[in-house]
Amino acid sequence: MTGPRQLDLLARESAHLAPGASEESALGRRVFVEGRGAVLTDLDGDQYIDFAAGTLTQSLGHCHxxxxxxxxxxxxxxxxxxxxxxxxxxxxxxxxxxxxxxxxxxxxxxxxxxxxxxxxxxxxxxxxxxxxxxxxxxxxxxxxxxxxxxxxxxxxxxxxxxxxxxxxxxxxxxxxxxxxxxxxxxxxxxxxxxxxxxxxxxxxxxxxxxxxxxxxxxxxxxxxxxxxxxxxxxxxxxxxxxxxxxxxxxxxxxxxxxxxxxxxxxxxxxxxxxxxxxxxxxxxxxxxxxxxxxxxxxxxxxxxxxxxxxxxxxxxxxxxxxxxDKLVDQVRELGAVMDERLAELKARFDVLGDVRGLGLLHGLEFVRDRESRAPAPDIAREVYLAALDLGLRTAIGGHVIRLAPPFTIDRALLDEGVTLLGKALERVTEASR
Incomplete structure (x- = not known):
């Protein structure tokens, strides 16, 4: 959840800031103060694995x-x-x-x-x-x-x-x-x-x-x-x-x-x-x-x-x-890990209609059910917020969540991020039963 210091700053700037922020920013309501590698820290001291890499910009992570x-x-x-x-x-x-x-x-x-x-x-x-x-x-x-x-x-x-x-x-x-x-x-x-x-x-x-x-x-x-x-x-x-x-x-x-x-x-x-x-x-x-x-x-x-x-x-x-550092080779290697781990999540959760990607760029498409393939932006939003509360930042747009970790992320942190995503999916799907 968004902490008190962040809520105070968000309230201050809302008096003057024009609307029209990105969906992820408007939903997430976080104030980040520091980034190191693949990890962000907010104003209240909570940390997040950044699977959005800034806005798919931080190839080397934050503040290389x-x-x-x-x-x-x-x-x-x-x-x-x-x-x-x-x-x-x-x-x-x-x-x-x-x-x-x-x-x-x-x-x-x-x-x-x-x-x-x-x-x-x-x-x-x-x-x-x-x-x-x-x-x-x-x-x-x-x-x-x-x-x-x-x-x-x-x-x-x-x-x-x-x-x-x-x-x-x-x-x-x-x-x-x-x-x-x-x-x-x-x-x-x-x-x-x-x-x-x-x-x-x-x-x-x-x-x-x-x-x-x-x-x-x-x-x-x-x-x-x-x-x-x-x-x-x-x-x-x-x-x-x-x-x-x-x-x-x-x-x-x-x-x-x-x-x-x-x-x-x-x-x-x-x-x-x-x-x-x-x-x-x-x-x-x-x-x-x-x-x-x-x-x-x-x-x-x-x-x-x-x-x-x-x-x-x-x-x-x-x-x-x-x-x-031959990071393009590393992207291919970590991308294969992402493919495998995300395929496991798709097999577990019916709300994941499609999972696709190349290298360290993946999209998770959320649906009401796999037969109708009806887009489910509300489920995507709930998963995005649940992941954020658990300490994982992703990139949401409509009924799709994109994942794009930094090239420099290590295997352990990559695995931890996907595990947090799985926990977010569990939290949302169990709450809807």
Whole structure:
């Protein structure tokens, strides 16, 4: 339960703070004051294993000493000189060139995920051939809250509709197939339709997509989905823009989720865990796109906080540790443990309709019963709160709870976190009997 000191502070800020916080924050009502590794401490001294890793940002856990040292050193030297060159930026470029597929050899730096998605859209629009004035995206996708990012997925607010010029294709949501088919007998029909309506259309310039759809509940594509789509895009001149803001940097068990799924994108957006939660984003791309004369007009990759030395320092420190300590390998190993432990929970609790994931990114989909598959957001909320009271922080959104521990979590703490999740499920299901 939320302690008295936290309740007092929450009451103080509510007098001035605008509503609209995330669901997990509004429900959880916690005030965190310290983070060390995979453990958070609140204002009343209670501790929590952080299976949400900040907001899926803390790849190295909270306050990793090497990231703290890099930020502290840089903060004492230089904060912002617009987009002038710095030693750190050159070194980050060289580091990314070692970590990313060799064809992604050109970079631009920004401050947020939505900002880098907008930069990718500008690049696409700049190099698109005449007549290619539409952009493809996937249903259930999420690319940020700016207008351009919202327009991609037809996310309207109030009475304002901004569908823009995007064409939506079917995402590979096998558990709730919009075509009422079953994999694999479906022949991956959703991919066939994306190919037909987006990849093979002469007026489409690019397909913007999440390789694994994160905000939608960790939707992992089945074999055959991306093979069909990416080949058709390549054959028809449609650029592939992989939004790896959430997955990039090793979260799924390879540096890019695209690599695991056999996708060779033309542009990739990175943010979140690549700088341990410090505001930073990178656009990586083929030189044929990002060095195209039309894409390189003055100011096209500049903004007030883009290229700032602090963000670059945090990214360099984070990615150097990821590479040096072979943390992507560790993600695969711990991900296999998560797969096994979560499968056990699914077998025990009927409210878990589907459990899916890749590496250290998993989604638990809550249902009323497995036959109807009716979404159960109220049960998800109860489990989220019960887990929080037991000392486990997760990430909730609607009827799905996402799990994304830091790459650096040890096996014992990972097991303890899953055990606490099981206890939360027990508490909620027993109370409903």
């Amino acid at each position: 000493p090497e990231v703290v040292a890099a930020l502290t050193e840089q903060a004492s030297k230089l904060w912002n000189v617009h987009d002038f060159a710095t030693e750190g930026r050159a070194e980050l470029c060289e580091l990314l060139a070692r970590l990313l597929p060799e064809e992604l050899d050109t970079y631009a730096f920004f401050s947020t995920g939505a900002e880098v998605v907008e930069a990718a859209l500008r690049a696409v629009q700049a190099v698109a051939e005449p007549g290619r004035n539409r952009v493809g995206a996937l249903r259930h996708g999420f690319h940020g809250k700016t207008q351009g990012a919202r327009m991609l997925v037809h996310w309207d607010i109030g009475n304002q509709a901004f569908a823009g010029n995007s064409v939506l294709g079917y995402s590979p949501y096998c558990y709730r197939c919009p075509l009422d088919l079953e994999y694999p007998s479906c022949g991956v029909r959703c991919a066939t339709l994306v190919r037909r309506h987006i990849a093979e259309k002469p007026n489409v310039s690019a397909l913007v997509f999440e390789p694994v759809l994160g905000a939608a509940g960790v939707i992992v594509p089945p074999p055959g989905y991306w093979e069909q789509i990416s080949d058709a895009c390549r054959e028809n001149g449609v650029l592939l823009v992989a939004d790896e803001v959430l997955t990039g940097g090793g979260r799924t068990g390879s540096f890019l989720a695209s690599e695991q799924l056999g996708i060779e994108p033309d542009l990739v957006t990175l943010s979140k865990g690549t700088a341990s939660g410090f505001p930073f984003a990178a656009l990586a791309g083929r030189s044929s796109v990002l060095r195209h004369p039309a894409a390189g007009n003055a100011g096209s990759t500049a903004s007030t906080y883009a290229n700032n030395p602090l963000g670059i320092a945090a990214a360099r420190a984070t990615l150097e540790v990821v590479a040096r």
